[in-house]
Amino acid sequence: MADTKTKLLPELTKGFIQENPVLRLVLGTCPTLAISTTLTGAVGMGVAATIVLIITNALISALRKVIPDKVRIPCYITIIxxxxxxxxxxxxxxxPDIDKALGIYLPLITVNCIILGRADGYANRHTVAASVFDGVGMGIGFTAALSAMAILREVLGSGSIGGLAIPGISANPILIFILPPGGFFVYGLVMAVCNKLAVRKGKPAAALDCANCPGCGETGCPENDRQGGSVC
Amino acid sequence: MSKNVKAILLPAVVLTAICIVCAAALGGVKLLTQDKIAEQAAAASNEAMAALFPGASFSDSLPPGTGTKDPDGLTFAALQDGAGIGYAVTSAAKGYGGDIQVMVGFDTALRVTKVIVLDASNETPGLGQNVVKAEWLSQFAGTDTSMAYDEVDAVASATYSSKGIYNAVIAAGEHLAALIGENGGGN
Incomplete structure (x- = not known):
C-alpha cells in the first residue's frame, strides 16, 4: 500500500509546476485567456474542469482495454x-449561482484540450487510480495557473479582487489587462515564472511526456524512432 | 478473413456501444433535472419581480382587473393593496456573446423604475458583465422609450453589452406600451 502511494503521489504533484497543463504543456490556452479576467470565474472554471477531468480520466482509463486504437478519439470525444x-x-x-457565473464556459470544457490531452496522453496508458491522481493534479495545476493570472488581471485591470473593489486603484484601473492583449501579456509573465520554478527543481524541459508533444505524428520524432514507431 | 472482419467490426461495435450508453446517460440526467431546472428559472424570475416591487403582489391581467393578458406571458402587473403600482416586463436583446435577459420595472406612467439583469452569462466576465451592476443599471431609472442610446453612459470597452441592455430596456418599454395601448388603458 505504501509502495503504491509513493508511486501515485508524483502523478498528483507533477501537474502543479513540473507538468502544469497551462504553463508547461500549453494546453487549454483558449479558456485560460478567456476566463482569467476575474478570480471567481477562474476558480469556478478550474473546479468545474477538474471535476470533469477526474471523471473522464477515470472512465477512459477503465475503458482503455475495450476501446480499439482506431476509434479512440471519437470514443473519447463522445465520453467527454x-x-x-x-x-x-x-x-x-x-x-444556479455557479451556472450564472460560468455561463458559456461550462459547455466549452468539452473542447478544453486539457481533458482530451490527458485522455489520450495519459489515461489510456495508465491505471484508473493513477489517472484519477493525474486528473486531480492537472486540475489543481489548471486552477492554480488560472487563479494566478486572474489575480494579476483583476487587480490591475479592474482594480478589484474577487469582485471587491480595492481602494485607491479601483477608480482608474489599467483596462488593457482584462482585454485579450493584457491576457497574453500576463500569460507570458506567469509562464516565465513557472519555467523558472520548474528548472530550479533540476528537471530539464525534455522530461515532458512525449504524447503531449505538438509535433507528434510528424516524421522524424526522435521519441517515436526510439520506441520503434509505437508512439505516433 | 475473420481477423479482418473483426478488425473492422470491433471498433464500430465499441463506438456504437459507447454512443448508446452515453445517450442513455444524457437522457436519464435530462429527465432527472428538467423539472428542477424549470423550477430554478421560475424562482429566479419571481425573485426578480419581488426585487422590482418589494411587498407587491403580481397579476397577469393588464391593466389589473381587466382580465386581458400578455399573449407572450412576459408582462405582469404589480399590485399593492389592490391598486396597480406598475408593471414588470421580461425582455431580451443581443449582447456581445448572446442574448442578455433583463426584467424591467415600470411605474403606471410607463417610466422605468428599475432594471434587473436575469442572464448576462455570455458576456465577458470582468468586462461586459459589469453591466449587471446595480449602480450602472440605476441610470435607466426614470427614463422611458424616448431615451436615445447617446444618453447611456456605456461601460468602457463593453459597447455591445451596454447596447444589449439598452435595447432590451427599450424593447420592454415598447412591448408594454403596445399592450397597454391595445387595451385602451393609457396611463
Missing amino acids: ASMVTVVQYLVKAYL
Missing part, C-alpha cells in the same frame, strides 16, 4: 461531451 453535458445539467439544476 456527455460528461460535460451531465455536469452542466446538474449544475443548472442544483447550483
Whole structure:
C-alpha cells in the first residue's frame, strides 16, 4: 500500500509546476485567456474542469482495454461531451449561482484540450487510480495557473479582487489587462515564472511526456524512432 | 478473413456501444433535472419581480382587473393593496456573446423604475458583465422609450453589452406600451 502511494503521489504533484497543463504543456490556452479576467470565474472554471477531468480520466482509463486504437478519439470525444453535458445539467439544476457565473464556459470544457490531452496522453496508458491522481493534479495545476493570472488581471485591470473593489486603484484601473492583449501579456509573465520554478527543481524541459508533444505524428520524432514507431 | 472482419467490426461495435450508453446517460440526467431546472428559472424570475416591487403582489391581467393578458406571458402587473403600482416586463436583446435577459420595472406612467439583469452569462466576465451592476443599471431609472442610446453612459470597452441592455430596456418599454395601448388603458 505504501509502495503504491509513493508511486501515485508524483502523478498528483507533477501537474502543479513540473507538468502544469497551462504553463508547461500549453494546453487549454483558449479558456485560460478567456476566463482569467476575474478570480471567481477562474476558480469556478478550474473546479468545474477538474471535476470533469477526474471523471473522464477515470472512465477512459477503465475503458482503455475495450476501446480499439482506431476509434479512440471519437470514443473519447463522445465520453467527454456527455460528461460535460451531465455536469452542466446538474449544475443548472442544483447550483444556479455557479451556472450564472460560468455561463458559456461550462459547455466549452468539452473542447478544453486539457481533458482530451490527458485522455489520450495519459489515461489510456495508465491505471484508473493513477489517472484519477493525474486528473486531480492537472486540475489543481489548471486552477492554480488560472487563479494566478486572474489575480494579476483583476487587480490591475479592474482594480478589484474577487469582485471587491480595492481602494485607491479601483477608480482608474489599467483596462488593457482584462482585454485579450493584457491576457497574453500576463500569460507570458506567469509562464516565465513557472519555467523558472520548474528548472530550479533540476528537471530539464525534455522530461515532458512525449504524447503531449505538438509535433507528434510528424516524421522524424526522435521519441517515436526510439520506441520503434509505437508512439505516433 | 475473420481477423479482418473483426478488425473492422470491433471498433464500430465499441463506438456504437459507447454512443448508446452515453445517450442513455444524457437522457436519464435530462429527465432527472428538467423539472428542477424549470423550477430554478421560475424562482429566479419571481425573485426578480419581488426585487422590482418589494411587498407587491403580481397579476397577469393588464391593466389589473381587466382580465386581458400578455399573449407572450412576459408582462405582469404589480399590485399593492389592490391598486396597480406598475408593471414588470421580461425582455431580451443581443449582447456581445448572446442574448442578455433583463426584467424591467415600470411605474403606471410607463417610466422605468428599475432594471434587473436575469442572464448576462455570455458576456465577458470582468468586462461586459459589469453591466449587471446595480449602480450602472440605476441610470435607466426614470427614463422611458424616448431615451436615445447617446444618453447611456456605456461601460468602457463593453459597447455591445451596454447596447444589449439598452435595447432590451427599450424593447420592454415598447412591448408594454403596445399592450397597454391595445387595451385602451393609457396611463
